[in-house]
Amino acid sequence: MCQLFALNSNTPSAVTFSFTGFSARGGGTAEHADGWGMAFHDPSGCRVFLDDAPASRSPLAEFLRRHPIRATSVLAHIRKATRGAVQLSNCHPFQRVWAGRHWSFCHNGTLENFAPRLDSAHQPVGSTDSEAAFCCLMQSLARRFAGQGPAPDWALLAPVLAELAAELQTFGSFNFVLSDGEAVYTHCSTRLHWLPRSHPFSHARLIDAELSLDLSRANGPNDRMVLVATEPLTHEEPWQAMQPGEFLVFVQGQPVWHRLPEAMRAAA
Amino acid sequence: MCQLFALNSNTPSAVTFSFTGFSARGGGTAEHADGWGMAFHDPSGCRVFLDDAPASRSPLAEFLRRHPIRATSVLAHIRKATRGAVQLSNCHPFQRVWAGRHWSFCHNGTLENFAPRLDSAHQPVGSTDSEAAFCCLMQSLARRFAGQGPAPDWALLAPVLAELAAELQTFGSFNFVLSDGEAVYTHCSTRLHWLPRSHPFSHARLIDAELSLDLSRANGPNDRMVLVATEPLTHEEPWQAMQPGEFLVFVQGQPVWHRLPEAMRAAA
Numbered sequence: 001m002c003q004l005f006a007l008n009s010n011t012p013s014a015v016t017f018s019f020t021g022f023s024a025r026g027g028g029t030a031e032h033a034d035g036w037g038m039a040f041h042d043p044s045g046c047r048v049f050l051d052d053a054p055a056s057r058s059p060l061a062e063f064l065r066r067h068p069i070r071a072t073s074v075l076a077h078i079r080k081a082t083r084g085a086v087q088l089s090n091c092h093p094f095q096r097v098w099a100g101r102h103w104s105f106c107h108n109g110t111l112e113n114f115a116p117r118l119d120s121a122h123q124p125v126g127s128t129d130s131e132a133a134f135c136c137l138m139q140s141l142a143r144r145f146a147g148q149g150p151a152p153d154w155a156l157l158a159p160v161l162a163e164l165a166a167e168l169q170t171f172g173s174f175n176f177v178l179s180d181g182e183a184v185y186t187h188c189s190t191r192l193h194w195l196p197r198s199h200p201f202s203h204a205r206l207i208d209a210e211l212s213l214d215l216s217r218a219n220g221p222n223d224r225m226v227l228v229a230t231e232p233l234t235h236e237e238p239w240q241a242m243q244p245g246e247f248l249v250f251v252q253g254q255p256v257w258h259r260l261p262e263a264m265r266a267a268a
Numbered sequence: 269m270c271q272l273f274a275l276n277s278n279t280p281s282a283v284t285f286s287f288t289g290f291s292a293r294g295g296g297t298a299e300h301a302d303g304w305g306m307a308f309h310d311p312s313g314c315r316v317f318l319d320d321a322p323a324s325r326s327p328l329a330e331f332l333r334r335h336p337i338r339a340t341s342v343l344a345h346i347r348k349a350t351r352g353a354v355q356l357s358n359c360h361p362f363q364r365v366w367a368g369r370h371w372s373f374c375h376n377g378t379l380e381n382f383a384p385r386l387d388s389a390h391q392p393v394g395s396t397d398s399e400a401a402f403c404c405l406m407q408s409l410a411r412r413f414a415g416q417g418p419a420p421d422w423a424l425l426a427p428v429l430a431e432l433a434a435e436l437q438t439f440g441s442f443n444f445v446l447s448d449g450e451a452v453y454t455h456c457s458t459r460l461h462w463l464p465r466s467h468p469f470s471h472a473r474l475i476d477a478e479l480s481l482d483l484s485r486a487n488g489p490n491d492r493m494v495l496v497a498t499e500p501l502t503h504e505e506p507w508q509a510m511q512p513g514e515f516l517v518f519v520q521g522q523p524v525w526h527r528l529p530e531a532m533r534a535a536a
Binding site for chain 1: 310312313314315316317318320327328331335355356357358359363364365366367368369370387388389391392393394410413414415417418419
């Protein structure tokens with residue numbers, strides 16, 4: 001299994017502190033040593049960094065811990081290979097361009113007997129179930145919104161993605177984070193947590209490294225952000241566990257849309 | 269105007285020496301200070317590094333000069349903005365995925381009144397004529413080879429790309445390097461050079477930096493590669509100028525296909 005991380009913020013923010021804790025799990029405090037990757041989205045563009053070396057020992061990961069890249073949406077992934085060899089083309093985040101936006105995607109879980117029919121515009125490069133699932137999502141969006149020019153906004157995309165996530169979840173476990181730079185879409189199949197941060201900011205203390213940060217010095221009074229991670233990254237802060245089947249969308253550093261699975265809605 | 273660089277090799281090779289000379293032109297020995305980028309293709313995958321800072325002063329460029337990444341095809345670009353703001357989404361190489369392969373593209377030149385009709389699968393993210401041209405190439409390939417599954421090989425792609433390059437060249441100057449990891453496709457509209465290197469390897473001495481390299485120590489007797497650059501990067505080596513309108517394809521470190529403008533005219 002792998003671990004997921006995401007940030008969505010109303011102002012470009014650095015994730016060096018969080019990534020220090022998260023990347024320690026890539027072969028340091030945990031066994032996810034089969035590669036890692038990060039995608040940084042900001043209004044000026046998108047950059048993806050990938051490595052098939054363990055995040056805890058990768059020179060490129062060390063570079064990113066030392067050189068903060070500020071971004072409004074960030075995805076990160078550390079890999080414990082379950083399907084597909086340890087190689088670059090199997091490292092998350094996967095990236096595609098559709099409707100004038102960069103889309104990046106990280107998955108945690110395993111899909112069984114999952115062999116979607118994908119056209120040549122949506123063929124995976126590597127050999128993971130995760131990239132096939134991402135290609136399937138993008139192909140479904142492209143068909144649903146065909147010929148509509150620029151990408152639809154999150155309010156139109158969210159219900160379509162939630163429905164697709166529920167369909168793909170029937171093949172196994174399908175925790176994911178997805179971003180087009182505007183929103184971060186998250187789906188919890190088995191395990192995913194999120195944490196809001198805003199003024200007044202407190203101290204944060206990493207679980208995976210001896211490191212604390214005074215968030216009130218790192219952020220301004222109007223900054224607002226949400227962190228998402230498979231397992232909480234810090235002590236004491238109010239990380240919230242998503243429910244299995246829950247779909248949550250974050251824009252401008254706060255939750256804007258969510259859907260619980262059918263059974264839960266009925267029970268509620 | 270910008271500057272282009274490419275490598276195609278029969279074995280994964282490092283380009284730190286060439287990139288040291290090339291990146292000096294990004295705000296050091298030349299004025300191309302509006303961003304830079306590199307794409308590394310090897311059989312295990314593809315990685316793109318982009319920065320909107322000048323290559324001669326970018327910490328990420330310094331990281332790549334110090335940490336060799338071995339690859340069989342490499343593209344690099346340093347930008348002097350003529351169209352589109354200085355921002356990440358306007359930095360080359362641009363990347364797309366089609367037919368199960370990563371495609372990367374760098375352009376030097378300017379296309380005038382170029383406004384291709386692009387469907388939503390091929391919308392540019394940024395605002396350059398270069399990315400629009402790349403989107404146009406990819407859309408044309410997708411239509412020409414629709415429904416044929418995995419990507420066709422270079423022998424099928426070369427004549428189609430040569431024809432498309434000749435068409436796009438009618439809009440202005442269109443020097444480019446393009447790779448899908450298998451081949452490096454190059455088109456000279458105004459200025460582009462290439463250099464074969466193989467056993468017996470000699471010494472190379474950079475034009476843009478006080479640096480020499482004993483190529484016989486850096487390469488084995490069976491290594492074979494081709495370098496491509498807007499302007500020659502080294503003294504004394506036999507760089508060959510491509511002719512305006514010439515289209516050249518490199519695979520496994522050697523030229524495998526070319527077309528001269530006379531042939532294009534005759535074909536027309």
